[in-house]
Every structure is written in C-alpha cells, then in structure tokens.
C-alpha cells in the first residue's frame with residue numbers, strides 16, 4: 001500500500017508489526033502465535049474504531065484517495081458489451097467525461113461518467129476529470145440518444161468541478177451545464193446518478209440531475225471545495241477541515257437533508273480496499289433503482305422528478 | 316402592493332465607495348465612479364439610471380431602482396416577499412451576515428419577484444439585487460424564481476430576468492447547488508408551455524446562476540461591461556498560470572463568443588424590452 005492516509009497510520013503500523021512477527025515465527029523455532037493473536041484482535045478493534053468514527057475531513061481524504069476506483073473500473077465490473085462513444089459533434093472529444101452504451105443484466109443502458117486518471121499521465125489526459133463544455137455536450141448527446149431509444153441513464157459523478165479555464169469560458173461552460181440541467185429535467189427515461197468520489201459543485205450536477213441520486217458512503221458532494229470555502233469565509237485554506245464539517249458534504253449529512261436517496265456502503269477502509277465487493281454493493285442499488293424506475297411511465301417519471309427537485313429548499 | 320411600501324425600510328447604502336470618503340462627505344449626497352473616479356451628486360446618478368455621466372460605466376442598481384427604471388409607475392405587484400431562510404445547515408456566522416444585509420437593503424433575500432406593466436404590456440419580473448450577499452442563490456432565491464416561473468406559466472405572462480449573482484450561496488451547501496436543478500427545471504416547464512423568457516445579465520452574473528436559469532432563456536442581453544462567466548477570474552488565472560485581459564468575461568466578450576444576443580445600454584433597455592414584449596403579444600391581443 002503506497003498511500004496511507006494520516007488517520008490510518010496506527011492501523012498500518014500495527015499491521016506491519018503483525019507481519020514482522022509472522023515472518024519471525026516462520027523463520028525460527030520461537031512460537032509467537034499467541035502474541036500475534038492478541039495483536040490481531042487489537043488490530044480488529046482499532047480498525048473498527050477508526051473506520052467507524054470517520055469525520056467529514058477523513059472522508060474527504062478517502063474520496064480523494066489516489067487508488068479509489070474510477071467510473072471505468074465500475075463499468076468493467078457491472079456491465080457487459082460496453083461500447084465507448086466519443087465526441088460532442090461541435091468541437092472535440094473531452095476525455096474528462098466518458099459516455100457509451102452497454103448491457104446491464106441483459107438490458108441496454110446509457111452510461112455517462114466523469115473519469116479520473118490513475119497516474120499523472122492519465123490525469124493530464126483526463127484533465128483530472130474536470131470537464132470542458134464539450135464534455136457536457138457529449139453527455140447530453142448520449143442522454144438524448146438514451147431518450148430516443150428508451151433506455152435508462154446511469155451517471156457516475158467523480159469530479160472536483162467543471163474546468164476553470166479560458167477556452168471553457170469562451171465556449172460557454174455555464175451554458176453547457178445549464179442546458180444539461182434543463183434537458184435532464186425533462187428526459188422521458190429513468191436516470192440514476194451515483195457519486196463515486198468527489199462531487200464538485202455545478203460541474204458534478206451537470207451530469208447528475210437524475211431521478212435517483214446515490215452516494216458511496218465515503219464520497220462527498222459539495223457546492224464548493226472545503227479549501228475554497230475556508231479561504232473565502234475565513235481567508236485561510238488550512239481551515240478546510242472545519243469547512244468540510246460546516247458544509248455538510250458527507251453521504252450521511254446529505255441523506256439527512258434529503259438531497260440524496262441512498263447511501264451505498266463501502267468495504268471497511270474505503271472502496272479501494274476491495275473493488276469487487278464495492279462493485280457488488282453498487283450492483284444491489286442500481287438494480288433496486290432501475291426495478292423501481294422502469295415501472296413508471298414517462299409522465300410519472302417527470303412528475304416525480306418535478307416533485308423531488310421542487311421540494312428541495314428550506315425557509 | 317406598491318413598490319414604495321415594500322422598500323419602506325430601505326436605508327441609504329453603498330453611496331460612498333471608500334471609508335475615507337465616508338468621513339469627509341455626508342453620506343448619500345455624492346457618489347464616486349468606480350471606473351473614472353469622477354464624483355457626481357446622487358441626484359445626477361439617479362437621473363442617469365446610475366450610469367456614470369462622464370465615462371458611461373454602468374453601476375450596480377438595487378432591485379428597487381431596477382424595477383423603477385423599467386416598469387410603468389404603480390404597476391408592480393410583488394410576489395412571495397416574505398420568504399426567509401432558516402439557516403438549514405446551522406452554518407456559522409450566516410445569520411449575522413443575513414441580518415446585516417437585510418437591514419442594509421430592506422429585503423428578506425437577494426431576489427425580488429412579481430408582475431408589472433412595461434409601457435402597458437404585462438410581464439412577470441425577476442430582479443436580483445447584488446447588494447444582498449452578492450445575490451448568491453440559496454433556497455429562498457431558488458424558490459422565489461421557481462414560483463415566479465410557475466406563476467408566469469399559469470398566468471400566461473412573459474418573464475423578464477435581471478440577473479446578478481456571485482453564484483451559489485455557500486452557507487446553504489448542497490441545498491444551494493440543487494437550486495440550479497430546481498430553477499432549470501422550472502424554466503423548462505415554462506418553456507414547454509410556450510412562455511417567453513428574456514434574460515438581462517447585469518454585473519456580475521457568475522457561477523451557479525450562469526450555469527442554470529440565467530443561460531437558458533429565449534433571449535439573452537447584457538449591460539455594457541458586465542462581468543459574465545462561470546468560473547472566477549482568479550481561479551482561472553491560477554489554473555492556467557496566465558494573466559487574463561481586462562476584457563475577459565465581459566458582456567462584450569460573451570457577445571463576441573456567441574454566448575448572448577446583444578449588449579444593450581441601460582438607457583435603451585426599456586425600449587428594447589417593450590419591443591420584444593410587443594413582438595410576443597398573444598395573438599388576438601390588440
């Protein structure tokens with residue numbers, strides 16, 4: 001394990017120690033099995049303790065973990081016959097968003113997702129999953145095709161935000177996101193979005209105005225990054241930890257606020273610890289959502305969607 | 316209800332740009348232009364629609380000033396004036412900030428909605444006031460805009476937006492972000508019913524407001540020099556490690572890049588809006 005988060009250090013140190021003892025036992029006559037047992041029990045307790053009491057900032061760290069699975073990882077585990085489709089037909093193909101069609105349990109679906117890279121080279125290519133307007137327009141093209149061919153849409157949300165750049169502004173970043181919101185609000189087919197890492201503001205919502213919104217337990221969804229909020233509010237980016245708490249960005253906070261529908265559990269320590277298990281958890285929730293939404297007529301879908309979003313607010 | 320009574324609590328504010336100037340000159344009497352630094356009496360600003368008589372810079376207007384500059388006298392009927400946020404996230408220092416801006420502006424939140432007549436033509440109005448929390452969009456702004464679009468749809472009225480905003484209201488977290496979805500959905504409901512939506516983008520229109528209802532009307536105009544964009548200039552400069560020209564993200568920049576229909580001087584706005592309302596008058600209406 002290359003990347004150890006600060007709050008996980010005691011766990012990794014103890015695990016290291018257990019491994020040392022095991023090596024010693026194997027290489028010598030001394031029997032340390034009872035010591036190992038004691039330490040393993042302690043490790044179990046420590047893991048439960050630490051991972052059972054994650055604060056919002058800890059979850060931000062997990063959501064940003066470099067080994068956290070990406071949209072393409074889940075697509076590989078959950079779908080068959082995935083065909084990636086490129087381009088917005090207007091300007092260029094934006095690698096920060098992937099789109100395509102596939103089968104989910106033998107039924108056709110459309111997939112849209114923000115795609116992070118796994119290393120620096122990939123991240124430069126993917127622009128760290130920060131889309132340009134053409135990414136949103138590509139996603140919209142595929143969503144309209146989903147509507148035409150009457151198949152549901154599954155969006156994987158995983159971005160720090162829409163790209164803040166010159167070309168993005170020149171080509172109408174605001175308009176691209178706004179148009180997506182407007183169009184998604186009246187699609188006649190079911191849509192599910194799942195926040196798998198960071199859900200960063202309008203750039204995340206730009207593919208996520210869906211019938212159901214789910215979040216992986218340790219993912220975050222926020223109107224602004226904790227660092228951004230801290231520097232605006234308190235002129236001090238190091239207060240990000242406090243901002244993460246105040247902004248209510250965790251899956252549990254957002255379930256309580258009725259912004260999201262379901263919290264999808266993660267393996268202990270985070271999705272990156274066990275991708276197949278994480279994909280299996282996702283599978284359960286996608287199937288449940290689709291089973292429910294596919295039974296509704298277009299009118300019912302649109303009415304429910306209006307009721308859902310109309311009622312978000314507190315005054 | 317008439318506009319006078321709505322704004323009865325309104326106090327004078329934002330008249331003097333610097334602390335130093337505030338001490339030297341009686342408050343509210345004169346105002347310095349932020350662009351050319353020339354000083355004019357408040358009356359001269361008022362008579363010139365808060366456009367600098369020397370350099371033509373378009374200064375920010377309060378919601379009240381904006382409404383008065385566009386509508387026929389005594390025709391404004393305000394909608395949902397009393398909706399107020401309840402600090403849903405218990406966000407630190409939020410209530411004090413709101414209270415301060417409420418006292419400063421006489422508004423409960425950053426948008427005024429209602430209906431009025433413009434040269435005899437009825438229309439719904441949405442006017443954002445940048446003096447209230449930079450007209451950021453929280454649940455109250457989202458709700459009032461949504462209700463205004465619904466009322467305009469039901470009453471078969473066109474709707475005119477004067478947008479101004481720093482973006483989403485941070486202190487209401489994801490509730491704010493979701494107002495982008497909610498208002499965009501309301502725009503599409505209005506759109507599908509055949510309603511005519513006119514957007515006048517004023518300084519500044521940015522962030523989540525640009526990325527939702529403000530960009531999806533039927534006609535988009537902007538006042539000269541208005542800052543219009545999605546991402547903040549400072550963030551873009553940090554990202555691309557390059558200094559951006561002063562013309563970046565101005566109304567004129569947006570016109571050049573095909574993002575808006577026209578740049579319109581404030582003095583020409585009422586005439587333009589009247590013509591557009593007239594061109595969209597329901598058939599059979601004389």
Ligand SMILES: [Zn+2]
Pocket residue numbers: 348349350351352353367368369370371372
């Ligand atoms: Zn001037």
Ligand SMILES: [Zn+2]
Pocket residue numbers: 346360365374375
């Ligand atoms: Zn002024």
